[in-house]
Amino acid sequence: MLATVPSAVLHGVEGRPVRVEVHVSNGLPGFTIVGLPDAACRESRDRVRAALLSSSLPWPLRKVTVNLAPSGVRKQGPGLDLAIAMGLLAANGDVPADAVEGCAFVGELGLDGAVRPVTGTLPLVDAIDAPTVVVAAASAGEAGLAGRHRVRAVGSLLDVVTAITGEAPWPDPPALPPELPPPPGPDLADVRGQRVARLALEVAAAGGHHLLLVGPPGAGKTMLAARLPGLLPDLDDAAALEVTRVHSAAGLPLSVGGLVRRPPYRAPHHGVSAVALVGGGSSVLRPGQISLAHHGVLFLDELGEFPPSVLDGLRQPLEEGAVRVSRALGSATFPTRFLLVAATNPCPCGRGGPPGACRCSDDARARYARRLTGPLVDRFDLRVDVAKPDPGELLGGQPGESTAEVAARVRGARDRAATRGVRCNAELPANLLDDLAPVSPGALRMLDLALRAGSLSGRGLHRVRRVARTLADLAGRDGPVGEEDVGLALQLRAEPDVLGVAA
Amino acid sequence: MSERSELPAEAWLAALASLPGMGPARLAELLAGLSPQEAWSAVRAGRPLEGVPEATIERWRSRVAVTDVERLWSAHEGAGVRVLVPGAPGWPAPLLDDPEPPAVLFARGDPAVLDRPRVAVIGTRRCSYAGREVARQLGRELAEAGVCVVSGLALGIDGAAHAGALAGGAAPVGVVATGLDVVYPRRHADLWRAVGDRGCVLTEYPLGVWPERWRFPARNRIIAGLADVVVVVESHARGGSMHTVESALDRGRTVMAVPGSVRSPASAGTNALLAAGSPPARDATDVLVALGLDGGVWQRAAPAGPEGDAGRVLDAVGWEASTLEQVADRLGAPLGPVAVHLVDLERDGWVHQRAGWYERRR
Numbered sequence: 001m002l003a004t005v006p007s008a009v010l011h012g013v014e015g016r017p018v019r020v021e022v023h024v025s026n027g028l029p030g031f032t033i034v035g036l037p038d039a040a041c042r043e044s045r046d047r048v049r050a051a052l053l054s055s056s057l058p059w060p061l062r063k064v065t066v067n068l069a070p071s072g073v074r075k076q077g078p079g080l081d082l083a084i085a086m087g088l089l090a091a092n093g094d095v096p097a098d099a100v101e102g103c104a105f106v107g108e109l110g111l112d113g114a115v116r117p118v119t120g121t122l123p124l125v126d127a128i129d130a131p132t133v134v135v136a137a138a139s140a141g142e143a144g145l146a147g148r149h150r151v152r153a154v155g156s157l158l159d160v161v162t163a164i165t166g167e168a169p170w171p172d173p174p175a176l177p178p179e180l181p182p183p184p185g186p187d188l189a190d191v192r193g194q195r196v197a198r199l200a201l202e203v204a205a206a207g208g209h210h211l212l213l214v215g216p217p218g219a220g221k222t223m224l225a226a227r228l229p230g231l232l233p234d235l236d237d238a239a240a241l242e243v244t245r246v247h248s249a250a251g252l253p254l255s256v257g258g259l260v261r262r263p264p265y266r267a268p269h270h271g272v273s274a275v276a277l278v279g280g281g282s283s284v285l286r287p288g289q290i291s292l293a294h295h296g297v298l299f300l301d302e303l304g305e306f307p308p309s310v311l312d313g314l315r316q317p318l319e320e321g322a323v324r325v326s327r328a329l330g331s332a333t334f335p336t337r338f339l340l341v342a343a344t345n346p347c348p349c350g351r352g353g354p355p356g357a358c359r360c361s362d363d364a365r366a367r368y369a370r371r372l373t374g375p376l377v378d379r380f381d382l383r384v385d386v387a388k389p390d391p392g393e394l395l396g397g398q399p400g401e402s403t404a405e406v407a408a409r410v411r412g413a414r415d416r417a418a419t420r421g422v423r424c425n426a427e428l429p430a431n432l433l434d435d436l437a438p439v440s441p442g443a444l445r446m447l448d449l450a451l452r453a454g455s456l457s458g459r460g461l462h463r464v465r466r467v468a469r470t471l472a473d474l475a476g477r478d479g480p481v482g483e484e485d486v487g488l489a490l491q492l493r494a495e496p497d498v499l500g501v502a503a
Numbered sequence: 504m505s506e507r508s509e510l511p512a513e514a515w516l517a518a519l520a521s522l523p524g525m526g527p528a529r530l531a532e533l534l535a536g537l538s539p540q541e542a543w544s545a546v547r548a549g550r551p552l553e554g555v556p557e558a559t560i561e562r563w564r565s566r567v568a569v570t571d572v573e574r575l576w577s578a579h580e581g582a583g584v585r586v587l588v589p590g591a592p593g594w595p596a597p598l599l600d601d602p603e604p605p606a607v608l609f610a611r612g613d614p615a616v617l618d619r620p621r622v623a624v625i626g627t628r629r630c631s632y633a634g635r636e637v638a639r640q641l642g643r644e645l646a647e648a649g650v651c652v653v654s655g656l657a658l659g660i661d662g663a664a665h666a667g668a669l670a671g672g673a674a675p676v677g678v679v680a681t682g683l684d685v686v687y688p689r690r691h692a693d694l695w696r697a698v699g700d701r702g703c704v705l706t707e708y709p710l711g712v713w714p715e716r717w718r719f720p721a722r723n724r725i726i727a728g729l730a731d732v733v734v735v736v737e738s739h740a741r742g743g744s745m746h747t748v749e750s751a752l753d754r755g756r757t758v759m760a761v762p763g764s765v766r767s768p769a770s771a772g773t774n775a776l777l778a779a780g781s782p783p784a785r786d787a788t789d790v791l792v793a794l795g796l797d798g799g800v801w802q803r804a805a806p807a808g809p810e811g812d813a814g815r816v817l818d819a820v821g822w823e824a825s826t827l828e829q830v831a832d833r834l835g836a837p838l839g840p841v842a843v844h845l846v847d848l849e850r851d852g853w854v855h856q857r858a859g860w861y862e863r864r865r
Binding site: 354355356357359383384385488 | 627628629630631632634658688737739767768769770823824826827828829831832838839840842843844845846849850856857858859860862
């Protein structure tokens with residue numbers, strides 16, 4: 001007696017289809033799962049048995065063999081419980097075999113027979129070909145995002161059995177509470193003063209330019225960074241689906257409708273390990289913080305405190321927008337297209353900033369700066385000094401523009417960038433800059449002088465031109481980039497000696 | 504081990520100075536009434552010295568036993584290092600009656616450049632760009648007037664003063680706190696060589712001595728002893744420059760200070776000196792007058808600033824380090840046009856920008 005039920009397991013952020021084959025035969029009673037199950041998978045046996053008995057369903061006192069095909073791929077997690085249980089019932093003849101035809105199952109079983117949601121429901125369902133997918137009620141919204149299946153949401157094993165044998169209709173999909181607008185993030189209007197830093201945030205959001213904030217403790221670097229995601233436009237459908245898949249696979253709580261519409265914001269502490277940041281793991285390949293920040297903002301506070309080896313791991317993902325993590329057990333690719341924002345003190349004592357103000361020794365300053373030089377700092381397009389705000393501004397100053405006002409300008413600038421065939425200006429290829437972002441003669445003269453004076457590097461030139469293009473887009477100016485935009489872009493640029501230590 | 508008696512006294516002195524734990528005071532005591540060669544023999548014999556622990560005497564004795572004085576001397580000759588003995592030709596005259604004179608000096612270059620009026624131009628390593636410019640200008644103008652500029656070859660003000668003096672013509676003197684074969688700070692290797700070639704680099708430490716914290720205040724007393732006038736360009740409230748000032752005041756030297764912004768931490772020490780009564784050094788003329796020289800060479804004429812908006816932006820930068828945001832706030836202007844003017848002002852040499860901070864240059 002054999003039954004085959006489709007399901008899927010998670011691999012990285014992708015689902016892989018798995019066929020659960022259950023064979024029931026005469027012999028000594030026993031229950032074996034083969035096909036490279038991991039511990040959680042092997043424990044299915046006990047959960048399935050308890051769930052069947054709790055649901056007053058028969059447990060066959062015969063020899064049961066469960067094969068998870070393809071058997072060469074490791075299976076992890078408890079998501080196959082429901083499929084094993086249904087396969088067993090079908091193979092034992094308790095459920096007609098043709099009833100489970102074309103029906104896939106994704107869910108974990110409780111000992112009481114309840115069907116529970118599993119992490120990564122979206123990529124799992126997406127990997128399944130069967131026309132109907134049965135999932136836990138709580139995962140119904142998420143499973144529906146894949147869009148190709150008839151989704152059946154169930155609360156317990158008994159629900160499935162009665163529905164599939166036609167004794168009762170399928171339970172109604174759970175009534176979703178009305179989708180509330182996401183709680184508003186921190187508002188830019190809370191930031192007093194800081195005109196240049198606000199401008200830099202706006203430019204970073206509009207152009208996708210990586211941003212480095214330099215300033216003493218208490219100047220508001222973290223506060224500024226936390227307001228950046230609010231400036232980014234909602235994710236479009238394709239991006240939202242990508243982000244939701246990653247978040248689903250990582251087991252992050254999703255919104256009611258399931259889809260992640262707002263750009264994520266991740267701010268890992270500097271004690272983060274390279275694996276936690278980039279992704280990986282020995283038995284289960286999990287997405288790292290940089291993938292959870294996909295299409296959103298990754299904020300690294302106290303950049304100088306991150307171990308250099310951890311930061312080095314960011315270079316390739318920044319460059320390619322994806323990271324391939326390889327382990328002995330297999331490899332997985334995670335998407336990593338994020339906006340990098342980092343903050344650092346100007347020097348170990350934190351008092352640096354104005355020349356001559358810092359009390360650190362030259363050696364200490366040079367050591368501190370060395371951590372921040374090199375290839376990673378080379379990725380920042382914008383660098384801005386955040387000074388401690390004036391007490392007068394804090395107490396009596398006018399509130400600045402709100403997030404909504406700035407976000408509207410950012411949307412406009414992104415729309416302009418889209419006409420050039422890129423999502424944002426940071427992606428403008430260098431060889432097309434002359435066509436896509438020409439500069440006026442006066443602005444060209446400024447760039448020429450900066451290059452001649454040695455204050456601008458060749459790589460820096462491209463960055464300044466992209467940033468200047470974003471500034472012009474934000475101001476709604478078409479045509480060649482003018483002097484004001486280039487002048488401001490020159491002020492906001494990040495050259496490798498970001499702390500100004502090399503005298 | 505050959506010990507030929509025809510080795511000059513300087514050779515024995517250099518060997519004595521190279522002993523571990525040998526400072527100027529011990530060396531002077533050791534040499535009281537003895538020639539350097541006799542002192543060497545006395546150390547070899549383990550003669551006790553008042554105030555020197557037994558263990559040190561023993562360490563000296565074992566070191567002397569393995570030291571080849573002739574090789575040591577040829578190393579000095581090979582490195583172009585002169586050994587100066589108190590009272591002998593080449594010994595700087597101002598150190599003859601110094602309260603804490605060095606017992607020996609090692610020189611690269613010609614110590615005779617010290618025969619002219621000497622001005623020490625000193626200051627902090629953590630200086631502002633403006634301070635560096637002032638030091639460079641002072642060094643150059645003083646050198647043009649024929650003054651020997653003395654400083655410590657350190658980063659910041661010291662190095663700028665030396666660089667200015669080299670540009671001005673008259674040979675400068677650098678007093679360092681390491682052996683002459685140990686260049687510290689390394690970033691100043693070129694400057695160090697230029698000062699040695701054109702002027703003179705002095706130290707009381709033998710070849711191979713590495714920088715140590717305590718040697719710098721000791722070095723500072725030599726700078727104070729050599730100078731007729733000590734000019735402090737920028738100094739924090741505490742620091743090496745203040746040690747030099749104390750040593751200079753002990754020796755009755757004139758100490759002048761360059762006035763700075765009351766809000767600049769790098770000028771806290773110099774402004775305190777001014778408050779305590781030091782004469783201000785606004786430019787080389789002030790210093791030359793203090794030296795008793797004719798100071799009428801340089802006119803204090805403020806250069807005419809740029810016209811129009813650029814001039815207003817320059818005024819808003821002012822004489823303290825400012826950021827773009829501060830400048831724009833002072834003007835109440837949008838950031839873009841101010842940024843354009845700042846780029847122009849930087850190109851025309853009115854302001855200097857580093858890591859986002861603008862400082863006015865002239």
